[in-house]
Amino acid sequence: MILFQCILLGFLIVCAISVSFSRNLLNSILIYMSYSLVMSLIWVCLESPDLAITEAAVGAGVTSILFFATLKKIHAIQIEKEKSSQLEETKEEGGEHE
Amino acid sequence: MSKLRPQKEYEKTGAFRFFRWLSGSKDPYVGEVEMKPQEETIIPESTILERMNEKRMMRDKIYDAENNKKLRLFHKIYIASAILFSFVLAGLLLYTVSCLPPVGNSANPANNEVPERYIESGLQETGAVNIVTGMILDYRAFDTFGESNVLFIATVTVLILLHNKKKSAKEEENDRIYEPKNDAILQACAKVLVPVIIMFGIYIILNGHLSPGGGFSGGAIIGAGLILYLNAFGFKKTERMFTEKTYKAICFAALTFYCVAKSYSFYTGANHLDSHIPLGKAGHILSSGLILPLNICVGLVVACTMYTFYVMFRKGDF
Numbered sequence: 446m447i448l449f450q451c452i453l454l455g456f457l458i459v460c461a462i463s464v465s466f467s468r469n470l471l472n473s474i475l476i477y478m479s480y481s482l483v484m485s486l487i488w489v490c491l492e493s494p495d496l497a498i499t500e501a502a503v504g505a506g507v508t509s510i511l512f513f514a515t516l517k518k519i520h521a522i523q524i525e526k527e528k529s530s531q532l533e534e535t536k537e538e539g540g541e542h543e
Numbered sequence: 544m545s546k547l548r549p550q551k552e553y554e555k556t557g558a559f560r561f562f563r564w565l566s567g568s569k570d571p572y573v574g575e576v577e578m579k580p581q582e583e584t585i586i587p588e589s590t591i592l593e594r595m596n597e598k599r600m601m602r603d604k605i606y607d608a609e610n611n612k613k614l615r616l617f618h619k620i621y622i623a624s625a626i627l628f629s630f631v632l633a634g635l636l637l638y639t640v641s642c643l644p645p646v647g648n649s650a651n652p653a654n655n656e657v658p659e660r661y662i663e664s665g666l667q668e669t670g671a672v673n674i675v676t677g678m679i680l681d682y683r684a685f686d687t688f689g690e691s692n693v694l695f696i697a698t699v700t701v702l703i704l705l706h707n708k709k710k711s712a713k714e715e716e717n718d719r720i721y722e723p724k725n726d727a728i729l730q731a732c733a734k735v736l737v738p739v740i741i742m743f744g745i746y747i748i749l750n751g752h753l754s755p756g757g758g759f760s761g762g763a764i765i766g767a768g769l770i771l772y773l774n775a776f777g778f779k780k781t782e783r784m785f786t787e788k789t790y791k792a793i794c795f796a797a798l799t800f801y802c803v804a805k806s807y808s809f810y811t812g813a814n815h816l817d818s819h820i821p822l823g824k825a826g827h828i829l830s831s832g833l834i835l836p837l838n839i840c841v842g843l844v845v846a847c848t849m850y851t852f853y854v855m856f857r858k859g860d861f
Contacts, residue, residue: 494755494756495673495675495755495756495757495760497755498747498755498756498760498764499759499760499763502760502763502764502766502767503763506763506764506767507763507766507767507770507849507852507853510767510770510853511852511853511856514853514856514857515856517857518856
């Protein structure tokens with residue numbers, strides 16, 4: 446059990462560091478989600494299931510969804526969408542030529 | 544004798560569609576799948592060169608980085624002092640942690656008469672099997688009232704900041720791009736998952752005084768379920784049951800009930816008043832006096848708040 450907790454704590458540190466070093470904002474939100482999930486497992490190990498439920502629902506669920514909505518508001522995910530639509534147009538043109 | 548149906552009538556039956564699907568002549572999802580190939584973001588080379596040029600110009604013309612010895616010295620000192628400061632801070636914090644009393648020691652200063660009272664006579668005085676809930680909704684109910692109000696005030700702030708009824712047509716169009724409309728996989732998953740999630744949230748709220756959980760966690764789970772439903776089926780379906788009016792009514796009713804039930808602490812100070820509500824048998828769902836209705840109130844406020852946050856962030860309006 447102690448080994449399991451040590452692995453979880455190590456994962457926590459790795460997540461916390463990689464959130465700040467990842468370039469893509471979307472990736473850092475996903476890493477933050479996994480951080481919350483591991484944190485809720487640690488709460489269970491510390492015998493506080495109340496906090497574990499709350500952490501899983503708020504930290505991993507609602508907070509990251511709000512982050513996604515904010516990213517959409519500040520148009521941080523828009524670039525990919527535009528690129529893919531452009532790609533589609535070029536593909537369609539290629540199909541017509543054939 | 545069986546009659547041979549005409550071809551057009553046969554095409555309408557389920558058997559025809561089944562055999563068509565079985566033979567693979569038409570896949571119902573082809574042309575309707577929303578997957579698109581991902582592509583890495585490529586920044587045009589000219590802008591990168593421009594930026595690099597600008598940076599070089601700044602360094603050469605303004606700061607004269609090659610020959611400015613003061614600047615170099617400052618950079619070196621800056622890096623060295625930053626590393627030194629981090630190490631000193633880390634050492635200081637670790638030293639402070641080593642001075643703290645060990646975890647689980649019976650002589651710790653936290654183990655005074657307050658937790659003793661909670662653990663020993665909490666079950667008789669509050670009737671809640673879950674001591675944590677008994678603490679936060681009976682002994683410390685007034686503090687929890689403050690917490691609920693903090694959440695409510697946070698929502699009001701978000702409402703003030705993000706509320707815009709006038710919207711340009713372009714922005715509305717933009718909002719529709721990302722809405723996963725009629726996504727078959729998402730809708731099928733949501734149909735199965737949403738009732739289970741909401742039922743689990745209700746279970747946690749109602750069993751708050753018997754098992755781990757309580758109003759806040761259950762409310763957050765219900766809010767998450769509502770957000771999933773909204774994402775799968777769009778705003779039109781959720782607006783049948785949840786609008787701004789519902790939010791106002793539920794929050795007002797729940798907070799007022801909580802206030803009426805527990806705000807006597809304003810007038811009596813630390814003196815406890817007996818509620819004269821029978822505590823019931825410990826372990827039953829209808830027990831422990833006011834804790835169950837208070838749990839439901841907190842859960843309703845939290846669920847509505849979570850959902851409203853999301854709606855405000857998405858649309859800026861109900």
